[in-house]
Amino acid sequence: METLNILIVDDEYGMRRGAERALRDVTLSLPDVNGDVRFEIRTAATGKELEEMLESGHTDILLLDHKLPDMTGLDILDSLGKRSLDLLTIMITAYASLDTAVTATRRGAYDFLAKPFTPEELRGAVRKAARHLILQRQARRLADEKRQVRFQFTSVLAHEMKAPIAAIEGYLQMIRERSAGENLENYDRMLDRCLIRIEGMRKLISDLLDLTAIESGQRQRNIVSVNVAEAARQSVENMKAEAERRGIRIDLRVPADLVLEGDRTEIEMIFNNLVSNAVKYNRDNGKVTVTADVSGDDVRIQVDDTGIGMTQEECQRLFNDFTRIRNEKTRHILGSGLGLSTLKKLVTLYRGSISVESQPDAGSTFTVTLHDCLNTSPGKREV
Amino acid sequence: MSKILLIDDDQDLIEMNKSVLTQRGHEVQVAFSAAEATEVAKAGPIDLAIVDVMMEDKTVGFELARRLHEMSPEMPMIMLTGIRKEMQLGYTFEPDETWLPVSKFLEKPVNPRVLADEAEALLTRKSQTAKG
Structure with missing residues (x-):
């Protein structure tokens, strides 16, 4: 009242x-x-x-x-x-x-x-x-609330952008001042690190564009029949080089005839996000298993890894914007902190859900459920 | 030679600052989080600490500075902050001995050479005070 x-x-x-x-x-x-x-x-x-x-x-x-x-x-x-x-x-x-x-x-x-x-x-x-x-x-x-949320988001974004700039700036100053002596080889690692941090910024910008496009509903969706096995295979292919370098095996268990009604780019983004995290946060010589199947009216996608895992508390805040689990084990892993929040927003477009189960040092299982995206009535849509 | 504790969650900033300080003959210990820093400080005396404000949490550096000060009140500290303008955290960032036991604030990005100069200036002042 x-x-x-x-x-x-x-x-x-x-x-x-x-x-x-x-x-x-x-x-x-x-x-x-x-x-x-x-x-x-x-x-x-x-x-x-x-x-x-x-x-x-x-x-x-x-x-x-x-x-x-x-x-x-x-x-x-x-x-x-x-x-x-x-x-x-x-x-x-x-x-x-x-x-x-x-x-x-x-x-x-x-x-x-x-x-x-x-x-x-x-x-x-x-x-x-x-x-x-x-x-x-x-x-x-x-x-007012919207302005507040935007301010928070921009503040964190600014910090995420300033961190790599500070690193690159520091290295460049050291190179200019020849702080590691006159032998140019001493500077190779600094230059490599600069390039890696620039790559990280590029990824942050593209993740940010993906996220805002999805959130604003501005992205044109094109709903077609998407072969799930093909989308999964493509993501595995994208991560193959890094997985091989670190001796990580990726198993793909998706029925060849599993087809869903969706936006191809969105489905690929879902797989790309899950598979790249499973590789990045895995241990060397670990394993990733990508599974997809039909469960009732839903398509269920599951990605298991044998990686560093997370605590209960870390799992809870995982899907927020810019959340990166920062600890001893993740220090060397670059990420924008936007991948999973983008994934969560993508999944809501399919009235679906995403969940994670994890054990520290044992691995994580991400499960995505996409609702009502199966072409159950023959002739409804051309395949 | 002094024992310097370097606390930052950014691998590269740790690496570059450690390299310059080590070249100048200091023994550098590193910590990537407040918890790690506390462990290092417990393990033995430190001559100077360099603390980043924003690590796993927006203001964790402030809390850490207070904890380190309680553990060794004589140890000078440099605080690195990159959030002066963007964040309204309810703290004043001016070096004010009454609220934060920090000897010097430096706004990121800090040239590693400048940081090493500042650290050495504080160490010199500390040793003079001790002698005086």
Whole structure:
């Protein structure tokens, strides 16, 4: 239940009491607003009293008579406008004219109510103002939250970009100052590290573009029949060089005829992410097993590795943006920290889910379930 | 020769700073996390520590600096920060002895040679204070 504070300003005692009676003990349920709304009522008879009341308590809706003994409603509107208060004003006057209504609206009044009015007309005007005010505040809160999230994201992104720049800058300064002597070979490792960090930044930028394209819904999706075994094989192929270099065996167990309805690039991204993590975070001479099968209406993709694994706590924060598990074992592994959060967003496009089971030093199993992507009715779509 | 503890979660920054400090004849011990740094500090006396603020957590370096100071109040510390402008963490970054026991703040990126110069200046000041 939300309570809005209404301030009724009128020099006629009868008007103040009547309006108060019409609004007191009223509970409104408003369209698009969660929960009911009730009102706390205060009254003032003059412009001076109004000023005191504005000072002494919060006001959400101001019912303002145009003709007060010490000033006009329009003067008050001017003065309120200068203070940018978070309230809505409904102008009330016995001298209703189009001119006054237009002037009042121009000076910031939200609505206009002509005397005489019935209690129901008053409640109608207040209901309209209350709904407007609450929705406006909700929109502002949402916009604030969005700005906050964007700020957090940009801050972390800035840090992730600055780290490799600092490393490259440091090495370049050492090279320029010949800090490792005159023998050029002493600088080979520094140059290699610079190139590796630049590659890391390139990966971060491309992961970031993937993530924002998916999140914003801007990426054009092209739903076709995708052969799952082919997509998996392609990902394995992409990681083959690194796997072979480190003696890691990759087993592919996907039925050759498993076909799903999806966006080919998205399905490839899912496999690429899972397989490249399984290789990167594996131990030398370890093993990766890629499995896919049909389970009811779902396609289930599972990637097991025999790698460094994670603790329960690490598993829980794994799918957040920029989360990288930083410890002794992952120090040498480069990653943007965006791969799994991208994966999670991709999976939601298929109303699916992603989960992980892991044991430190034993390995991890990632399971992706894609829902409702099987072409079960023959002829529905051409293969 | 002094014993310097270098704490940073970035492999490359550790490597480059260690190389310059080692060339200048110092014994360098490294730690990639606050936990590792605490272990190293427990194991034996350190003459100076160089602490990165943002490692596994945004402000872990601040907490670590306090812990290291409790363990050895005489040890000078240099704090490296890359987050001065982007983050509002509710800390003031000015060298203020009342809230953080840090002798010097340096904003990243820091030229490894400059960092080594700063470290040596603090070590010299420390030995003079000890003699005085």
